[in-house]
Amino acid sequence: AQKITQTQPGMFVQEKEAVTLDCTYDTSDQSYGLFWYKQPSSGEMIFLIYQGSYDEQNATEGRYSLNFQKARKSANLVISASQLGDSAMYFCAISTYKYIFGTGTRLKVLA
């Protein structure tokens, strides 16, 4: 069985600072994908970044990077230089034969 855990229900960060959103996972599969999605108040889920289980380098997409520590089974999202528009819910997900989502972290960026 797969499981995703996001332990931070809510976080605050000052504009222009970096923030790390935590995600740990559990799976017995060797091949899997890890994803982060952003959900603004409008409701749409926006794909941010992907990390494959065999990728040795941490994934980066613009201001987003994924801190992948396979032995610890963690896949934390780092947002650099936070912007007001980053305020949203953030979901971590794992995919093997199906997707499982975490409970999300609500991020609020303060001006």
Add this chain to the structure above:
Amino acid sequence: KAGVTQTPRYLIKTRGQQVTLSCSPISGHRSVSWYQQTPGQGLQFLFEYFSETQRNKGNFPGRFSGRQFSNSRSEMNVSTLELGDSALYLCASSLGETGDYNSPLHFGNGTRLTVT
């Protein structure tokens, strides 16, 4: 390229009625998944279709059903609506070949269903 389109955006129904939600995936995507999102339960997987076949199913009662057409468009039906079915229903598409675990999901804006 057009994104995932869900219709309608909002629905209000009464208990006992049935409802059909529609989803048009991104062109070329053959996998369509449906999720129910509520404040208490988070994102719950309903089912996934690939090339008109249901490939995976979540733990929902038989009142929840879906189908996929030859053009990859998908519909989801909920019969005998209950108050607890009030939720945001999200559809997502992906390239999603069998065994492909690294295809990101691309979501629509969702249908917000309110059951009174």
